Amino acid sequence: MNEEALLKAGALGAVQAGQCGSSAHFVTTILHQFAESLGFAIDAKDQSTRMHSDEVARISQVLALTMGLSGTEGQIIHVAGHLHDIGKIGVPDAVLGKCGTLTPAEWKAMRRHPQAGADILRPVAALSNLGVVDMVLFHHERYDGAGYPHGLKGLAIPLGARIIALGDTLSAMLQDRPYRKARTFDAAHDEIIRCSCSQFDPRVVEAFRESAGKLESLVENGAGKTLAA
Ligand SMILES: [Fe+2]
Ligand SMILES: [Fe+2]
Numbered sequence: 001m002n003e004e005a006l007l008k009a010g011a012l013g014a015v016q017a018g019q020c021g022s023s024a025h026f027v028t029t030i031l032h033q034f035a036e037s038l039g040f041a042i043d044a045k046d047q048s049t050r051m052h053s054d055e056v057a058r059i060s061q062v063l064a065l066t067m068g069l070s071g072t073e074g075q076i077i078h079v080a081g082h083l084h085d086i087g088k089i090g091v092p093d094a095v096l097g098k099c100g101t102l103t104p105a106e107w108k109a110m111r112r113h114p115q116a117g118a119d120i121l122r123p124v125a126a127l128s129n130l131g132v133v134d135m136v137l138f139h140h141e142r143y144d145g146a147g148y149p150h151g152l153k154g155l156a157i158p159l160g161a162r163i164i165a166l167g168d169t170l171s172a173m174l175q176d177r178p179y180r181k182a183r184t185f186d187a188a189h190d191e192i193i194r195c196s197c198s199q200f201d202p203r204v205v206e207a208f209r210e211s212a213g214k215l216e217s218l219v220e221n222g223a224g225k226t227l228a229a
Contacts, residue, residue, distance in 0.1 A: 027075045031126055032082075039082035042089060046096045049085075051222065052171050057081030058218055060160075060167035066207040067163070077160045080135035083127075084164050087117025087136070099178040111148050114140050135160035139168060144198045154201075162201040166192065166208055169199070174219055185216045 039053030046052075061078040065071070088096060091113055095106045102110060118137035121127045138152060138161035145153030147165075157165075173188040183191070189212055196205040208215070 026126075027072060027079065027130075031079050031130075032075070034124075035079040035082035035132075038086050042085050045093070046085075046088060049172075049175065052175060053082050053085060055171040055219060055222075056084055056164060056167045059170055059215055060164045062211050062215055062218065063163045063167060063204060063207045064160075066211040067203065069159075073160075076130050076132060077135065077163055079127075079130075080132040080160055081164055081167060083117065083121060083132065084136055084139045084168060085113060085117065086120055087113035087115065089120070090116045097178055101179075111140075114138065115149050131158060131160055134158045135164055137161075139164045141165065142199045143201050146198075157201075159201075162204050163207075166200050166204050169195075170208070170215070171219070185219070 035057075036054070039057065043049050043051060043053050057078045058081070060081040061074045064074040064077045069077070091109055095102065095109055098106065114137050118133050121133050121136060127133050135158055137149070138157050141147035141150065141152045141157045141161060142165070143154055143157070143162065145151050170188055170192060173183045173191065174185065176182045189208075192200065192205060192208055196202045
């Protein structure tokens with residue numbers, strides 16, 4: 001992340017005012033604390049997704065770094081991971097916790113959460129200018145264009161959103177849901193490889209393949225804040 005982007009995000013204003021030690025400090029402390037807190041809030045609302053937002057944040061950061069993105073870009077994607085499902089705050093609890101198949105109306109309510117999340121976060125200039133709002137808005141797009149809310153395809157989907165899409169799916173597959181049991185890491189691994197070029201960007205899948213061992217221990221241990229690494 002260059003200085004111009006951080007200036008637009010308002011980070012350097014804080015630095016110049018002596019409130020932070022550096023621009024990276026702004027992302028790793030103020031913005032991260034804010035995102036982590038909101039992520040915990042949405043995970044608390046949905047009992048089936050314990051620590052899901054935190055896990056998505058850490059998985060996505062590992063994928064970003066494996067792809068060669070900068071440390072700061074990885075940290076920004078980590079922040080977006082915490083916030084990716086914040087729009088579910090507007091989805092009724094009965095829909096979030098439903099065991100059976102969603103009705104068309106319930107599915108419509110569920111599919112509104114990326115746009116709702118972007119609308120919630122957009123007033124925070126730093127999140128808009130660092131690309132976090134768009135990562136949240138597009139985290140359910142698919143590489144083949146069959147996702148939502150806009151049906152964006154391939155590289156038209158912001159890279160951070162393509163990364164979070166895989167991190168989100170991996171974390172979700174490894175957790176029990178009201179409508180299905182958790183998969184093993186090996187089963188989730190095979191499913192992600194199978195969905196390369198359809199659901200996922202093949203470059204992100206390649207990073208997943210490369211970092212699979214690290215990710216498996218990350219989700220098993222559940223500890224360690226990748227952000228500061
Ligand atoms: Fe975090
Ligand atoms: Fe989501």
